[in-house]
Amino acid sequence: MRFFPLGDNALTIEFGNEISESLNRQVLSLADHFEQNKFPGFIETVPAYASLTVFYEISTVRKNFWEFASAFDAIKTLAENALQNLTEIRETPPRMIEIPVSFDPEFALDLEFVAENSDLTRREVIDIFTGKTYRIFMLGFLPGFAYMGEVDQSIAVPRKSTPRLKVPKGSVGIAGRQTGIYPLESPGGWQIIGKTDVELFTPKAKTPCLLQAGDLIKFYERSDS
Amino acid sequence: MSVRILKSGILTTIQDLGRSGFRRFGVNPTGAMDRTAARLINILLGNEENEAVVEMHFPATEIEFEKDSVFAIGGADFSAKLDGEPVENWRVNFAEKKSVLRFSKKEFGNRAYFAVKGGLRIKQVLGGASTNLAANFSGFDGSTLRKDDRLLFNDKKFRTESRPHKISNSLIPFYRSFPTVRVIVGAEFERLTDSSRETFTEKNFTISKNSDRMGFRLSSDPLQLQKPKEILSSAVSFGTIQILPDGQLIVLMADHPTSGGYPRLGNVISVDLPLLAQLGAKDKVAFHLISIEEAENLALKLEKDLNLLKIAVNFSNAHD
Numbered sequence: 001m002r003f004f005p006l007g008d009n010a011l012t013i014e015f016g017n018e019i020s021e022s023l024n025r026q027v028l029s030l031a032d033h034f035e036q037n038k039f040p041g042f043i044e045t046v047p048a049y050a051s052l053t054v055f056y057e058i059s060t061v062r063k064n065f066w067e068f069a070s071a072f073d074a075i076k077t078l079a080e081n082a083l084q085n086l087t088e089i090r091e092t093p094p095r096m097i098e099i100p101v102s103f104d105p106e107f108a109l110d111l112e113f114v115a116e117n118s119d120l121t122r123r124e125v126i127d128i129f130t131g132k133t134y135r136i137f138m139l140g141f142l143p144g145f146a147y148m149g150e151v152d153q154s155i156a157v158p159r160k161s162t163p164r165l166k167v168p169k170g171s172v173g174i175a176g177r178q179t180g181i182y183p184l185e186s187p188g189g190w191q192i193i194g195k196t197d198v199e200l201f202t203p204k205a206k207t208p209c210l211l212q213a214g215d216l217i218k219f220y221e222r223s224d225s
Numbered sequence: 226m227s228v229r230i231l232k233s234g235i236l237t238t239i240q241d242l243g244r245s246g247f248r249r250f251g252v253n254p255t256g257a258m259d260r261t262a263a264r265l266i267n268i269l270l271g272n273e274e275n276e277a278v279v280e281m282h283f284p285a286t287e288i289e290f291e292k293d294s295v296f297a298i299g300g301a302d303f304s305a306k307l308d309g310e311p312v313e314n315w316r317v318n319f320a321e322k323k324s325v326l327r328f329s330k331k332e333f334g335n336r337a338y339f340a341v342k343g344g345l346r347i348k349q350v351l352g353g354a355s356t357n358l359a360a361n362f363s364g365f366d367g368s369t370l371r372k373d374d375r376l377l378f379n380d381k382k383f384r385t386e387s388r389p390h391k392i393s394n395s396l397i398p399f400y401r402s403f404p405t406v407r408v409i410v411g412a413e414f415e416r417l418t419d420s421s422r423e424t425f426t427e428k429n430f431t432i433s434k435n436s437d438r439m440g441f442r443l444s445s446d447p448l449q450l451q452k453p454k455e456i457l458s459s460a461v462s463f464g465t466i467q468i469l470p471d472g473q474l475i476v477l478m479a480d481h482p483t484s485g486g487y488p489r490l491g492n493v494i495s496v497d498l499p500l501l502a503q504l505g506a507k508d509k510v511a512f513h514l515i516s517i518e519e520a521e522n523l524a525l526k527l528e529k530d531l532n533l534l535k536i537a538v539n540f541s542n543a544h545d
Contacts, residue, residue: 004412007462007492008520012412017457031249046248046460048484053460055245058524070518139251140458140484143360146251147458184360201250203350203362209250 023050040064100222107195144183144201146211163189226292226378234286239364244353255355258502262300276344277354285328290320295342301334315392334503343381398499405511406497413488421448434506438480447472461485464493494520
């Protein structure tokens, strides 16, 4: 476990440096703790694969935790205390979200490449991909972009050596053993194997982001594809 | 009350102090590059400091006032002229209906800010007004300002004959084309080789052409990690300094994504970000390491100074 400052108004707690469900559960539990027990000056938490970052307002923290030499020390102590009593199990069970995907060659820009790379047919790649349930480890890169894993080793594939300048909105991609959906058109290097019409980021809606860390995702093939 | 954009200018956007609370959904905070400039002119005008402002680059926009208005400009100096008359930065100015604000020459800095008394009427999206260009939302419909766009003001009653107050020089960031900015060491700083650690603190870094609101690419002698190591994607912030695989550095700026996977050498402290934000291609920067306690004390000092300015402005307005 490592604690380090991310600038003068944030602290990162690093639980490890590997993609593991257990580490990620600890990250999300600590995030839950801070969200449910907001300290004075708390701004927000940002969970990642194996780390949690807590943003805070320096002046409010210093005013309320004057016995510490720095706001950083105060929040570090809060985190250490919380970690002692932390259980890996979140109070709310994970949500299961099903996402329809079209694997039509028109959208599945790299499905052929993935199939060749894996020595499988397109059909086999689709079946292996839709046969698993994925866990959202974190969101990042773009609003609503979820990093999910783990893709079966048999269809894992490296990123494109030259990223595309425009990956279409809704594209479903694979990078290594991660999978993700582009919520908007954007440059990107993931291998695109399909496309969904599900809206992942609608800023003016009540729930602007459909997905959150800890959710379970099941992809299914759209019947018309 | 409103202003009309006569000319789009380069990358003219609506910004505030950044959007909080949605980073965990990958929603990047965006916001003004030079937060201190945006705060100072808002405070000067008696606005909330987070009121939306117009961020300009050079060649800048042209703005026509459609009603008598009170405004202020801060940050970079682009030689503002109101109907041909010079307009000083950091001062409360009065504009008559139909007058036009133009920016003729880049004197120094790269980002100027325009605010109006009462504030611009910009709808808040996800708790903020700043433009998110990557995801096309907020600000002025998620887009840069273009010719014939009209910016309405908040409906607030105030007298337009404001006093021409000016912000004292001691409050204005000490802008220069080769600043030394202070840095708190980050998670992977200790992984640099001894000589690279020395390079980091002793050498100069040049802002490359390939720099924008998302990040400043720096060019220098390449730095080296003792052992190249894959880092898992983790949160990054405004001012995070990362080392790229080729040994060059990038400093993340206001439009940075919420997470990144390059080693984090450090973070430029918040009070020095305005100095960095005003740099352009070919300008240079040097880094000076300080402790987290020092950085926090500097941030507290800035808050205190801005609060004093707020009190002074409010006192003066109350006694007009």
